[in-house]
Amino acid sequence: MPNIEKGPGYTWTQGLGDVSVSIPLPEGVRGRDLLVEFKPASILVKNKKNNAVLLEGELHKKIKATEATWQIDEGALEIFFDKINNQEWWSCVVKGHPEIDTTKIEPENSKLSDLDGETRGMVEKMMYDQRQKQMGLPTSEEQQKQALLKDFMAKHPEMDFSNAKLS
Numbered sequence: 001m002p003n004i005e006k007g008p009g010y011t012w013t014q015g016l017g018d019v020s021v022s023i024p025l026p027e028g029v030r031g032r033d034l035l036v037e038f039k040p041a042s043i044l045v046k047n048k049k050n051n052a053v054l055l056e057g058e059l060h061k062k063i064k065a066t067e068a069t070w071q072i073d074e075g076a077l078e079i080f081f082d083k084i085n086n087q088e089w090w091s092c093v094v095k096g097h098p099e100i101d102t103t104k105i106e107p108e109n110s111k112l113s114d115l116d117g118e119t120r121g122m123v124e125k126m127m128y129d130q131r132q133k134q135m136g137l138p139t140s141e142e143q144q145k146q147a148l149l150k151d152f153m154a155k156h157p158e159m160d161f162s163n164a165k166l167s
Helices: 117-134 140-155
Strands: 005-007 010-014 018-024 034-039 042-047 052-058 069-073 076-082
Touching: 018 052, 034 076, 042 076, 117 140
Parallel strands: none
Antiparallel strands: 005 010, 010 018, 018 076, 034 042, 042 052, 069 076
């Protein structure tokens, strides 16, 4: 379950790459009664019936505004948007609103398949090297050095490596 945070008149949650905001609506408010505007660096949510601003301001960081969506569910406006930088936690949704301590966020466990190719490769290499060390076997880097040395020895049979101490 993600951490649910509170802002003035709304609650919000986040993953590393996205933010969800929930704003309770007065009874009878429908989608056509709302003005919801997303811009890369700001948001505006207004009740057109009474001109009440429900949420407005400069976002903590930039979002993918063209991909942002919203819906009304069980009397609340649910807003969903993706962060431009999907590798950082936000301390608030709108600048000037109450901030949270991002060091206390407990992220959900992620799967290797969720990672981009480069990051996944790095994590898999680290896991492999950790297993090799636990079994007392050479890490991938040590294996690479051994292969280079073996190749060098094969190309230079005239050299005597019998008394060489390699570490």
